[in-house]
Amino acid sequence: MVTGYLAGFEPAMREALAEAARCGADVPVGAVVLDQAGQIIGRGHNQRESGADPTAHAEMLLLREAAQRFGAWRLGDATLYVTKEPCLMCAGAMIAARIKRLVYGARDPKNLTLEAVIDGALATTGTAPRGAGLVQAVQRAVYVRTVEALLTLAADKSTASEVRAVTQAKLVEIRRRADSRSATDAYLAHRIDLYLSDPAKFAPAEPIEAPPGMPIGEDE
Numbered sequence: 310m311v312t313g314y315l316a317g318f319e320p321a322m323r324e325a326l327a328e329a330a331r332c333g334a335d336v337p338v339g340a341v342v343l344d345q346a347g348q349i350i351g352r353g354h355n356q357r358e359s360g361a362d363p364t365a366h367a368e369m370l371l372l373r374e375a376a377q378r379f380g381a382w383r384l385g386d387a388t389l390y391v392t393k394e395p396c397l398m399c400a401g402a403m404i405a406a407r408i409k410r411l412v413y414g415a416r417d418p419k420n421l422t423l424e425a426v427i428d429g430a431l432a433t434t435g436t437a438p439r440g441a442g443l444v445q446a447v448q449r450a451v452y453v454r455t456v457e458a459l460l461t462l463a464a465d466k467s468t469a470s471e472v473r474a475v476t477q478a479k480l481v482e483i484r485r486r487a488d489s490r491s492a493t494d495a496y497l498a499h500r501i502d503l504y505l506s507d508p509a510k511f512a513p514a515e516p517i518e519a520p521p522g523m524p525i526g527e528d529e
């Protein structure tokens with residue numbers, strides 16, 4: 310039982326939880342989207358495993374369903390309820406659909422999420438990024454994630470040699486273009502140098518939201 314301000318969210322969150330219960334072998338995540346009048350206009354539950362689809366998150370399926378039903382991609386004025394904090398893909402899709410308000414249940418400390426980006430910025434700069442600053446912080450966080458993924462791929466002994474060669478060439482290029490005035494670039498250049506100096510000993514970063522001391526969210 311939830312009381313106070315949060316109580317208003319409970320009925321819709323219960324619907325989202327009911328969706329999550331339909332996930333079967335998939336990680337249980339459910340979502341519903343309500344129009345201004347409070348009517349449910351879309352539902353979705355995670356089907357990544359069952360659908361063998363990396364984009365089949367609850368929110369993505371729900372946005373597609375609602376948009377198809379209305380024959381319009383713009384879902385403005387809608388409120389989306391999801392049982393778990395959305396990932397950046399879903400957050401991006403919500404922005405694209407012009408979703409006005411998001412309500413989510415549990416936080417997701419393991420994955421790169423908007424809150425992780427904001428927390429990273431708060432930790433390094435003491436202020437929360439907003440607007441264009443937030444978009445920049447997200448872009449930087451995704452960029453760091455991408456380069457770390459390349460490093461992991463290059464360092465993985467089971468990676469095919471041709472793939473490793475292409476990946477390594479990409480890393481060398483990223484290193485060459487690194488702008489020393491950018492704290493993010495400096496961090497990545499350091500990571501790439503570590504890898505290049507001894508690929509066999511290189512330890513990929515833990516797949517966490519932001520590597521320690523990663524300067525996301527600061528002005529560069």
Ligand SMILES: [Zn+2]
Pocket residue numbers: 366367368395396397398399400
């Ligand atoms: Zn997602």
